[in-house]
Amino acid sequence: MAQGRGWEGAVLRLMRAKDFTLTVTGAEDVTPRFRRLHLTDGGLLAATAVHPTMWVRLWFDNAGKPHQRAFTLVDPDPAAGTFSLEFALHEGPAGDWARAARPGDTIEATVQGTGFEEPSPAPSHILAIGDPASLPAINSLLDALGTAPATVWFENAENAENTENAGNAESAEDAEGTAVGLPFRTDPARHEIRHVPRAELVERVRAELPALLAATPDPYVWIACDTRTTRTLSAYVRKELGVPRERTHALGYWRAS
Template structure:
């Protein structure tokens, strides 16, 4: 990144409200990404490719790595987090995949084309391989968290997995393997149907897994309900559970 580009990002960061102020205190790093290509994977799923503004050379890459993108929303800062897809530190490129719905980030992605830029912050992302290594992965995901799910399954490639996926998978770039049991669940009742499906099946499945690893990444309410159930009712140790809400249901 040129000095002039860095100056621009710092100036913009100062107008990001309390979120930007907190990130600055945490020594977050700011970058400008430039769009090189965009394509519709499905009518509701879009992949956008970027040059990284020097980010990957400075930060390195790890599984499920994500960045915060900043958008203007009627004059107010609006940030959303996205997982890197196919990051290439040598080339300084990566892609982001957007599950499209109503919202500022999706609207930006729909219109994005070569030469467009977006400001980004890197802070808070990290990944620790579960130790001891899991005997089985239990994952709950949806289109919004699909890039992170793919990255997780790649990082834990030899481990068998049971995956509850809310919504359709047709046409989506899901990297499932033969040792992955994928259970598609339609979205009903604001995620309550998914919650009940997981609660019904998981106790019996856990009996055959001495070292489970539970990964939950769907809408915030569903994620909270399932993570609390797994920890409190099923007594899975906290360090064996990774849960992050990816979006809020309207």
């Protein structure tokens, strides 16, 4: 497939993207709607190093045409050369492949565009805004930033329309999901999850974020929702609330159809 990835593959090659072959070693159904695949990395972690919220693009066949989607690494282990990926089991090339995947199956992966710059000074409070598509990245972020307290506005998408999005970064196969889909990796003593009905997220963040920002000296605001919501909230945080760019991170994880 490396030679047949269409214009997306051509652009990535020009941007010096790195390609790897992943091999499935096992699978588990986390819920009836989500499946976690365990994979060997084909040398990926040794070649690229690991950072929080790291994601890779996987290449699927879609009726003879290349189809790429991005997924956040779960529990990457550079020493073992392994990680896991989590799939929403909806109709589409990614979900179909994950549903059928068995040990020994392989898939091509590309690394390009992922990155994370740890804020300095360390956050005194993490303020994260996301939805089911970005939950693996939220878990990775909370793991990486240590003991800082966190408030997470989490959009429940039980009424979401089908979308083409990145299983957890930049786009994913379907943003449908609920707060009880994949599990949060949170510590109730320092992490607060505020569940928000779909379509009310922007209003809730506008109402609640300013007071939390005013109460912490070194905030870190992390936003990963659909592209439109991410742009709206990013502009609000930076332009209206005046949070410096280096204290924010925003990436649209999927596009509504």
